[in-house]
Amino acid sequence: MEYQLKKLVNHYRKALQIKPYNLAIYDKIAELYYEQRELDKTLEVCQEALQIQPDLASVSKVLNKMLQTLGFEGEEVTDFQNLLQSKLDYESFHLLLSRSETVKTAADIKTWKDAIVLGYDLKEKKQWDEAIIAYIKAIEIEPSLSLPHFTLNYIISYCFSPHPNKLEIIIAFYYQLIQGGLTSYYAYVVLGDILTKQGKVVEAILAYKTAIDKTIRFNQKITNKYINSRKIYDVNFLIIGMGKAGTSSLYYYLCQHPQIIPASDKELHFFNKKFDLGLDWYLAHFPPLPVGGGFLTGEATPWYLGSYEVEKKVFQLFPKIKLIAILRNPVDRAISQYYMNLKLMKEHRSLEVAMTSELEILKGVEDPTKVSNKYWQTEKGYLWFGLYFYFLEKWMAVFPREQFLILRSEDLYNQTDKTMKQVYDFLEITDYSLSAHPKVNSGFYSKTSNELRQKLDDFFQPHNQKLEDYLGMKFNWK
Template sequence: MNLSTPTPTNIEQQTQTLINHYQKATLIKPNSAKVYQDIGNLYRSLREFEPATIYYLKAIELKPDLFSVYYPLNFLLQFISWSSEQNKNQILTQGIHLLKQNIIHQPNFPFAHVVLGRLYAQQGEIEKAKDCYQKASFKQINRSYPHLIQHWNSSTQRQPDFLVIGLFKCGTTSFYSYLIQHPQILPAVTKEIRYFSSDFINDLEYYLSHFPAISKNNYLTGEATPNYFTFPNVAQQIKDWFPNIKLILLLRKPIKRAISGFYWGNQFSYRYLNKSLNSIHHLDLNLVQERITEIKEIRKLSFHQPWLSLLAEQSKQNSNINHEIAFHIASSLYIDYLPEWFKVFPKEQLLILKSEDLFTDPEKTMKQAYHFLGLPDHPLTEYRNANRNPYPPISPSLYQQLADFFRPYNQALEDYLGRAFNWE
């Protein structure tokens, strides 16, 4: 492997050095919320989720309206069980106190209720968590659809009509943002609930509390969690609860998805250190294949032993570019996951969209989605890319190596579906 950029091991060392630099900056600027946010971002890039959470909480303590911190904080809180019981309790107690105060001062920011709900859920206060989610949903609907509040019925819970099950870095954020602009689609409290792939709470009412309690039947609701697609047994769990639900899957050219996913997963280290992969010419595909096999075995574990924690731990033990990128390559082997969904759901309940079609002709692609959901077309005046992740080009030799690797998997997918994706 020819590298002029640092290996992930060196990147981790440089990231830790940068963290030390930022920590010294807090002595000079103790009230700078942005500095604490930056430290949280860097710890998150190292998969050190406990200190990342602590620094994010400190950032919003200093600046309650620093809304960009709430979303990564909500994501990290699902992994707080990794912490020792004492540290977990301290973080949850501090976070609940802080969010309750912030809600008082930020009444028009419904997502603060969502984060508070996550904190309560991790504390085992499920009823309080459900109440937070419903308050967030009520505020969202009252702000965007005030005429529907008369149909709010807190004594009943609304089931989702659709799920966008994948895949991350395939345009799901943009796609969901277009969907919820349809006048007959009501959003969940957050795009990604991640219930079936990471939540430890086996409670239907808890899950349903994330959706608006609107009783009118001519409105639809749903969520978009991109990693549902790659988790074993998720299809059956969804089927058990919602046998008639409609599923939407976006698939992107695997090379593009894998590289974009790599930069997304390492965004903070590469952004702060100004590094890129454009000097990498070759991967050791034997190591990559070995790592993919390990990842598939880890994903089969129970939710009570979070697979992501094991992946993070193994990444620290095997810090080289082959192991880092293997996770994103594994998620791009679509044929490995799709048959499980079709074993459970009939094909008419699953719409597969090509991401490139969404990128080049969003109006036509959304028309397909609306038709699938039984809704009239609703063209938008603008189709904004909601989650851009620009990255430098990779070398032609690496591109060709990845193209050769993915070719048999892509061909198998086309044969299975009887559909050409033209990803060469």
């Protein structure tokens, strides 16, 4: 059945290459995925069609069926359809679910949606144990969705370290879930991450490789040439930075290209946090590539650029790798990082206080990248990570200039096709036209005062000038 589904999807995808704006073909592909309970993929295909034409008539039938299967009713269906025109699925889920009637306790859970609403509320309150239970309940009710797996993994990886006994219970839950067969490929990624946390690296590697295998089997880009070729494990490119500058969008666009096969997860943090786990652990997150087959793979961990001595570790393992850095106006980037931390409850100061505090410290430092440990006890690096010149200078002392592509974040959004052609040329792959350019992980926040912006502009001006002189390119950040 899996083979037949893949064959039919490939047939319709080929038809789209001839008639890329034929929405009826998207409808057929979405219907195929829906019939196989591939609900995330159904949603993804519906969204592709909506990006081409916001008129919902061509995809409403299968989309409505899917939403009803998931427990949406009445106006919720319309709200969700509207959200799909501009948001990726898990962002849409959060936006819609946050409007829903609050579920007070686990006893109130009747649907997967109830479970995610409760989990979301508990996560916001930092009631991590209870949030984990709620998301596990959501997975039990509807295991094919990626969102509860994604959020559960985020809590365990970045917010809270459950007791080892509780981790063992979650591992057992995932093994039982996988044996049932009705689950997202991301379940294997979560299992791998939890096993890694437990120090069970060999078992984690197997989980990651299974995740990759499942994505490859359903990847319409894969051809007989790929399947029948001798393969090697390699990593061809890294998007090394910078955080809150568009790396998620860039990686998302790049992974639409038929010659790019993505890693199991966008950010692996191997070179800045997990290097001691070894090369085998890292390579398990990537698909094996045919020798000379034209396929490439890579990952995007945006904090590599500013992390201590990462460039030396990368060169040690992959001296010929291609490196992409996307740089955003450092004032905008700093403000965006602040609001991200505020949303994650990692920041409790006002914007003015947080920026002014860091500004006063960095003003008196000759080399702003060489700050004391005391600095990190109070500051979050909002301004520090925008000092691009000093980071790139260190990387380019290790790697030759021709292995770097430096992009402006503003160009990625204002001239997407032109910017992506630069990326394709740099990676030496064919040109490719994207059907849509959604902004991934974008945030919304109130306007910054002109006085604060001017202070930050004045601080960054000499550092931006050094960057322009060093790279021989203009950024025109005002």
